[in-house]
Amino acid sequence: MSHNVTPGRLLVVDDNKVNRLLLGRGLEQQGHRVAFAENGRQALEMLHQNEFDLMLLDIQMPEMDGYQVLEKVASDLDLRDIPVIVTSALEELDSVVRCIEMGAEDYLIKPVNPVLLRARIGAGLEKKRLRDQQHDLIRRFATAEVAQDLEESGFALGGHFVEATVMFSDIRGFTSLVEQQSPADTIELLNTYYTLMFEAISEKGGVVNQMVGDGLMAIFGAPLPLPDHSEQAVRAALEMIEMIDMFNFDQAASHRPSIQIGIGIATGQVIAGYTGTQRRATYTCVGDTVNLAARLEAYTKVAKQPILIDETTRQSLSDTINVKNLGPAEIKGKNQALTIYSVPVG
């Protein structure tokens, strides 16, 4: 039986040199790259220094034994995805159970049958590859914060109340802009715009959780807490406007149209969590605060101000940020007029 196993980077940990040579030889014959450690401590050092796809781990070793290594690996975010196959001459059932419970993929009793080892390694590497792919996907389609929240707490539909600041932003007159240029130019413009906005938002601890056309929604203070979320959101907004100015400068130099954006910011309780179905879900926030932020963003056109914030956001700002009271305004969806503020730019 000859499976074609994709070569991997393997770490063989065993205090017995004969065992190391034997395991290493078998693995190298299969095309894998093999590194060796003589005890648990050395193995952990190597795991931190280099990337490995799989570890073959002995249990009885001096300095740090295999159980201790399993414990460290399981509690380390950077290492816990590396599949571990225990190879041990300890034949007691409780040792096998203990290792599996501690996260080992498998337990092979030495001397290890080479055919079995080959199959187990193939399966372990495949598992690693799938995990890597999954991580890539999560990181591409979710923000680092959401990815971290997912990896730490797992996925569950449902939400909870959080005190957070919500931001909406979009491009003014985007529709007429689209009509003026080619589809390729529009996509390029959007990509540049999003890159700049993402940078400004994430630099201040915010999370972009929705992009629709030329608009985006960002949350400050969820899924991970952010102490001064209102202030950070306003600072991000100022940074976004500054970036757009620089972007327009470049656009003008290449005789391309300039863009303007409007930003609405509101602070308060939101219901944050994963919505959707088990098959397709997104991290988002809903509630009055979210609606208000969206309304404020729309109102920037009426007020002719690039950044508008609500009363709660203003109250949490430090003195270093200038605001201008625009007085009561009739905001769609609100029964009574709300005092709103603009944040002057520059």
Added chain:
Amino acid sequence: MQEQAIIDLATYNQLKELMGADFVEELVDTYNIETGTLIEQLHQALASGEAASFGRYAHSIKSSSASLGAIVFSLQARELEMMGKANDLSGAGIKVEQLATNFLRVKQCLEDLKNES
């Protein structure tokens, strides 16, 4: 026949076939050196009454010996491993001596097999 009892030829030959004769020759040399050291360490652990280390050295001998086909010798090492685990080294002295003597036979047998090929 004597040699077959000390080293299981089926295991040894399979190893040669899978890993290559040259590699197994190297492996035998390493095994002979390493096991000699482990038996010395076994003596020292016994003298200082360190049962856990005693068990670990015996365990190491058990494991690599089985890989090379020294099955009976491996089982003798296993017995010492169990004594170390049970934290009871009484009567271990004579067994370590027996193991050391048997190791000389294993070593010789492996050398003979190596020279045969």
